[in-house]
Amino acid sequence: MPAEIKVPTLGESVSSATIARWLKQPGESVAADEAVVELETDKVSVEVSAPVAGKLGPHEVAEGDEVEVGALLSVVEEGAGSSPAPAATAPKETGGVQPPRATSGPVARPATPPADVQREAARAEVAPLPAAAKMMTENKVAAADIGAGTGKDGRITKGDVISFLERPATPAAKPAPAASGPRSDDPREERVKMTRLRKTIANRLKDAQNTAAILTTFNEIDMSAAMKLRADYKEQFEKAHNGARLGFMSIFVRACVAALKQFPAVNAEINGDDIIYRNFVHMGIAVGGSNGLVVPVLRDADRMSFPEIESAIASFGKRARDGQLKLEELAGGTFSITNGGIYGSLMSTPILNPPQSAILGMHKIQDRPIAVNGQVVIRPMMYVALSYDHRIIDGKEAVSFLVRVKESVEDPRRLLLGL
CATH class of the missing domain: 2.40.50.100 (RNA polymerase II/Efflux pump adaptor protein, barrel-sandwich hybrid domain)
Structure with a gap:
């Protein structure tokens, strides 16, 4: 069988x-x-x-x-x-039905209507996918309320139903209708179908902008102490911890953990009319994968040591490039860090990763002149940005959180002493 x-x-x-x-x-x-x-x-x-x-x-x-x-x-x-x-081309040449014969590949299926007929039938009656239909029945939602789905041939998917149910109660402006008639592609252009992952990323980012009151606050960090710490202990750290390399990310993770404990609203989320505060930190770390940006989660990052954080992040990066991350490793984050500096970004405003309420953006380290004790000196500086949901986090909390991160990174001894 x-x-x-x-x-x-x-x-x-x-x-x-x-x-x-x-x-x-x-x-x-x-x-x-x-x-x-x-x-x-x-x-x-x-x-x-x-x-x-x-x-x-x-x-x-x-x-x-x-x-x-x-x-x-x-x-x-x-x-x-x-x-x-070999491709089954004989039926196309003869237009008839081939007699049964042994073959190692599929034969043409005469009963299958041509593609254009299938599309016409799909347009005439496009049923939601089973999971979507079940959810629509449970929530008393009609297909007309949702409109065209994102599935093949416009079928409504479960994600479409979830997006519809998560829309604000106030009526939102309808999207502008598409231009009449098909777009005329230039011969020098290439049309590529958007992947499911890319569509999901686009929808989630747009949902975050539509739902949250996103605001960004900035600061800058003198990386001198962190760079000296790394230079002084890099080799010893790697030998003592089975090849784990000491980087800046573990310092920032620990700095954020300390700040989140001091300002718990930054680690909270809005759920309906409630605010959920957490007594743990599941830290999302944005990494570039083969199919786009993904955010694997360091679970209980508040209990992890420097070498544990560095080893986990290195593993995430490798498996993201190989497409080997598991679904459960991408869920449940409470706060995220993204580092655009590895691509050369000097400053940006990161977008929230729903349902999280804040995200920290790291950037490129660049030598700049700054004033220290009345003297102009050259220091390795990094701009940092905290984007946050103003519905739950006040400006004072956001600014104070970022200052707390700045203080910890500029003097990593504070992290060891719990200050």
Whole structure:
């Protein structure tokens, strides 16, 4: 009996994914545990492997399709496979139905309507995806209220329903209608479909701007003491802690932890008419991945040591580049840090990562003249920015929080002494 390849459990609150790309074609040989298809969720990409060795059967879904957890993707016929099956072009040439014959790849399916017919049918009646339909029924939401969905052929997804339910109670202005008629592309342009991850990032950032009262406060930090500490103990630190490298991020994480304990509203979130205060810190660290920016979470960062923080961040960075981060590692953050300085950014205003209420932006270290004790000196300076939700955090708290971070980084001994 063929071994089925199905959509695996994707993590808490994730019920669907998009077929990003097929890594193996029908008729190709696959080894046990060899990746055959890549799925893209709202947060990360996931590779699904063959359960047994053999020959891959037909693709049950196409690239770009949205699939639910447990949906059948393909099957594997146990035994020796073959080279990739040639494209089934004969039906297109003859226009007739081929007689049954043995083949290592899929044959044309005459019963399937042409793509243009399918699109017309989809436009005539576009049903929400199952998970979305269930949520709409539970919340008494009509498809007309939501409008066109973001799924394939305009189908309403669960994310569309969640976004609709999270909209403010006051009526929001409707988006401007698209320009009439299709856009005329220049021959020198290239049109690429937006990935699911990129769409999710775009929607979340826009939702943050629409929902939160975002304000940013700035300060600058003299990095002299932190740089000297790193230079003095870099080699000893690496030898003592199994190759973990001493960087500035662990200093900033510990500085933020100390400031969050002093100003708990910065670590809180708004939930309906309530404010949720936390007695722990789950620190999100923004890292660049193969498919865009992701924010893995240092859980209980307030209990972590310098070497534990550096080791965890190094692991996050490597696995983000390899696309190996797990869904659960990206959820549950209470405060985030993003470092645009590694790309050369001198100053920016970071956007909140909902439902968090604040995010710290680090930037490039640059030698600048500053006044110290009445003298102009050159010091390595970094601009830092704190973007925060003014609905829950007052300006005084935000400014004081950033000053507390500045004091800790400029004199790291304060972190060791708990001052």
